[in-house]
Amino acid sequence: MSGSGDLLGGLRVLELGTAIAAPLCTMLLGEMGAEVIKVEQPGKGDDARYWGTLVKGESLYFLHYNKNKKSIAVNLKSERGREIFLKLVEKADVVVENYRPGVLERLGLSYDTLSARNRGVILCSISGFGQTGPYSGLGGYDVIVQAMSGIMSVTGEPDGEPMRVGFPVADILASLYSTYSILAALYRREKTGEGEWIDISLYDAAVSAMGQWLSIYLGSGRLPERFGNKYPLIAPYEPFKARDGYIMLAVANEEQWRRFCSAAGLESLLSDPRFRTNQDRIKTENRRALEEIISATISRKTVREWLEIFWEAGIPSGPVNGVDALLDDAQLKARNMFQTVEHPRLGRLEVVGSVPKMLKSSVRVRGPPPLLGQHTVEILKWLGYSDNEIRSLESDGVISCQEKIY
Template sequence: MPRQGPLADLLVLDVTRVLAGPFAGMVLADLGAEVIKVERPDGGDDARTFGPFRNGVSAYFASVNRGKKGLTLDLQKPAGRDLFLRLAERADVVLENFRPGVMARLGLDYETLRQRNPGLIYAAVSGFGQAGPYAHRPAYDAVIQAMGGLMSLTGQEDGPPVRVGVSIGDIAAALCTVIGILAALHRRDTTGEGQMVDVAMLDCQLGILENAIARYFVSGQVPTRLGTRHPSITPFQAFDAADRAIVVAIGNDRLWETFCRAVGRDDLLADERFRTNDLRTRHHAELEPLMQALFRAHPADWWLAELERAGIPAGPINTIDRLATDPQVAAREMLQVVLDPAAGPMTMAGVPIKLSATPGAIAGPAPRLGEHTEEVLGRLLGLSGEALARLRNQGVV
């Protein structure tokens, strides 16, 4: 069956492992690109060993490598390098997340590949980018969250720095990489020329710090941890209802007036300390206990219904099991079941980008190690069965 989606005419060589690079490749595959995951023959991507497992299949690996084709190549062997060079001549995109210098040592860096394919988009995502004093340092998500300032902003006011509950350092870099690839492809449509896309996880963390940077350079004060509270908007945080916590986001003065009238607290509306958002933020320490006492009077579902009637943005703090049965998640098809030949049905997040004319889709399960080696090398490079057998005997594939 031909591939569907807006990127169905693209061929991507995905030489990445673990999360940032594979997630970027997954997004491209979900949007229709043919993504060939290139792995070393002796074990492949480290993420194949990350739990949890079902019938020996890593759910972690499966969730971010779905819809790709699997090819094994030993890039340290001359024959493996030659095969990759030939594939790169056919590719629209090469995606890699090695430390800077690794691909150059293999003879597979951008300058080498562009000589063979001037239209190639070469995307490199790394911890610190291709230049700068930290360029050759190793990095993982937790390191980037720490160095990028995010961890200093996350946690309770009187508690230690806390890692965000998902690998946002990797995911932000992955999404920026996809944006960079699509921008470079758009330019190539006009000029015919490819280019390198250099994305650093640290850069992406700074890019999403938004008001923390603005606050520091305007006020000179170092932003700190605030729990669930927003630094500039009040009330805008989690509150304990009688049975469980909810989040209430009163984002402007009009909503504040609506809220106070809806809950019968005109006294709060009349209080000069809380008249404007700026005043409420300055006096949050006085307002917060009043709000907390108010919300403890009723269960969460009662409050959510009342706030929805009043048009006040609010929501429950869902655990994953609650999210799995949420009707909005179901309506948006954001949990999909993918049938893996070894693991059976596996539930994973759906495609969050909804396109009206060319919708994306999960093209299939993650590949077994080297599952499509013969098909890819035969179809794209014309290798015979005998040639493939020799390469396998030599440990090249």
């Protein structure tokens, strides 16, 4: 399924972003066809340009979150730099930023200022704790929010330390909430002609992901605890060690339980009162006994042998993959989840593709992540600046360029 039309063709998005939350949001809009202009600090740019593994001076971390964009390097602390940005705002539909609350106002770029230049502009502000409340002035990186939201309290082994999730889940959730909020505000603008100011908090987003545990606590008074790879609500619903690796089982209802027992040669468990229903199986002693029985059985075959058996029987299961295994995964290849782009410094670059697949519209990686200031000259000329004006801006430190104007 692959369409040809651009869902957001003609939409222009400005990004004042660093790290993950704002850059991921605008990257997703870019995959849907929006033109994304990343506005960065001259000589420095996004902090993530210097994070993690560098290849030829380029951060592989940064590359993932900044596909589908152009980069203009402008000093927003200078009067002429602010005017460049406001000229861009006049031609933009959306501005996405993840500065700490108050920074835009100090730069003279508050929502009121942006709206005065463009009544229909939509500003999406993403921050650790939002624009209001007693924590609003605090810095809020993903790991801080994972800790404060309770995510770490339910992650890790029962007798171990609180543990963070292995990817920036709070940042990613905030990005997704931002993206759909922007699309909703655009829909509203079609009817009213008015812009909007969207306030997204990583903390709010992370707490929303804890909703099931909050619901259980509010309704029962039971405080959830860390449970490692086991799931306290369902059994068996965890990884088991096969002869050559681990396989994950997710037996989520009684029909699947019957099919699992038959496929695994464990039919005797069906008449065992300890395992008759899921409510029986999740009792602590019963669960421990069930795990011992299943572990002994699973250890007799390889992961591939068990997957052939379980998939044939319609039992939800899968291998515990490493990152390297994903590149050769037949399902991911069939879904075009890896694409190739041409990077100006790294050359041919394989990147993670787009999640949505649509029949009549195209959602895809449209270009590589930009070098810092790679498109400064192009964008300034589009705004009407002459070569002499661009040279002056560069010599005065208002902008930086990859392309020189002689």
